[in-house]
Amino acid sequence: FSTVTSSYPDKLSESVRVVVRCRPLNDREKAVSPEAVLSVEPQLCQCSIRRPGGQDDPPKQFTFDGLRGCRLDSRGLRDVTVWHRLSRSQGVTEGYNGTIFAYGQTGSGKSFTMQGVSEPEAQRGVIPRAFEHVFETIQCAENTKFLVRACFLEIYNEDIRDLLGNDTKQRLELKEHPERGVYVRDLSMHTVHGVGECERMMERGCRNRAVGSTLMNKDSSRSHSIFTLHLEICRTGEQEPCRKAAQKLCS
Numbered sequence: 001f002s003t004v005t006s007s008y009p010d011k012l013s014e015s016v017r018v019v020v021r022c023r024p025l026n027d028r029e030k031a032v033s034p035e036a037v038l039s040v041e042p043q044l045c046q047c048s049i050r051r052p053g054g055q056d057d058p059p060k061q062f063t064f065d066g067l068r069g070c071r072l073d074s075r076g077l078r079d080v081t082v083w084h085r086l087s088r089s090q091g092v093t094e095g096y097n098g099t100i101f102a103y104g105q106t107g108s109g110k111s112f113t114m115q116g117v118s119e120p121e122a123q124r125g126v127i128p129r130a131f132e133h134v135f136e137t138i139q140c141a142e143n144t145k146f147l148v149r150a151c152f153l154e155i156y157n158e159d160i161r162d163l164l165g166n167d168t169k170q171r172l173e174l175k176e177h178p179e180r181g182v183y184v185r186d187l188s189m190h191t192v193h194g195v196g197e198c199e200r201m202m203e204r205g206c207r208n209r210a211v212g213s214t215l216m217n218k219d220s221s222r223s224h225s226i227f228t229l230h231l232e233i234c235r236t237g238e239q240e241p242c243r244k245a246a247q248k249l250c251s
């Protein structure tokens with residue numbers, strides 16, 4: 001995607017960036033009201049919402065750091081760039097902490113956006129793209145050693161569970177340490193060496209997630225999950241201490 005230009009800037013002074021994704025109407029929504037009330041202008045990162053039936057009312061307009069529409073045609077390719085860059089934009093391999101999380105009502109496409117599907121390429125999620133980015137960067141890095149460890153937890157009804165632990169039903173405690181900050185006690189950590197290992201852990205953890213059903217989404221997850229990659233970055237032959245950074249991927 002690197003040759004495709006995008007209005008989504010590479011370097012922003014803001015530490016928080018908001019990218020909006022609009023999903024196509026599903027069959028239930030089309031049956032209720034086939035009228036499209038949302039229009040998007042990805043180049044301007046703007047979307048407009050019209051009141052249903054209010055043809056004469058001016059639409060409400062919103063601007064974000066990036067925007068991806070529903071279509072996956074040739075123009076959609078440019079929109080994919082936004083997604084691709086989002087998953088690459090976090091500087092975890094340079095020692096900066098980062099979080100990517102999806103926010104929206106049930107059925108809006110949070111899991112689909114974060115996890116996605118392997119085919120077509122354009123529908124791959126932010127999480128697999130972020131795995132690739134981290135390990136591609138590690139492979140290309142010179143004079144630097146990396147230790148990568150993963151953990152995966154679920155928050156469901158205020159309870160925290162370790163999706164990769166020996167006992168995935170056990171409730172874990174949230175603690176705070178003056179140097180470490182907020183952490184989950186007894187959360188298991190797993191050393192990972194590549195994208196395949198991360199994907200297998202993700203699959204294993206997802207099988208242990210609580211899945212419910214809502215009127216708006218028959219596969220509703222009803223819970224939040226956080227997959228974290230913890231990196232230790234050591235420059236070989238230098239005296240400076242190793243840096244630590246974490247990339248959190250939430251859905």
Ligand SMILES: Nc1ncnc2c1ncn2[C@@H]1O[C@H](COP(=O)(O)OP(=O)(O)OP(=O)(O)O)[C@@H](O)[C@H]1O
Nearest residue numbers: 023024105106107108109110111112217220221222
């Ligand atoms: N961009 C998209 N294109 C096509 N289908 C989509 C898209 N986004 C979501 N969907 C479909 O919409 C349904 C709901 O998506 P998803 O499960 O990701 O929602 P969610 O926001 O995670 O919901 P919940 O909070 O209830 O878990 C799924 O069947 C998914 O395949």
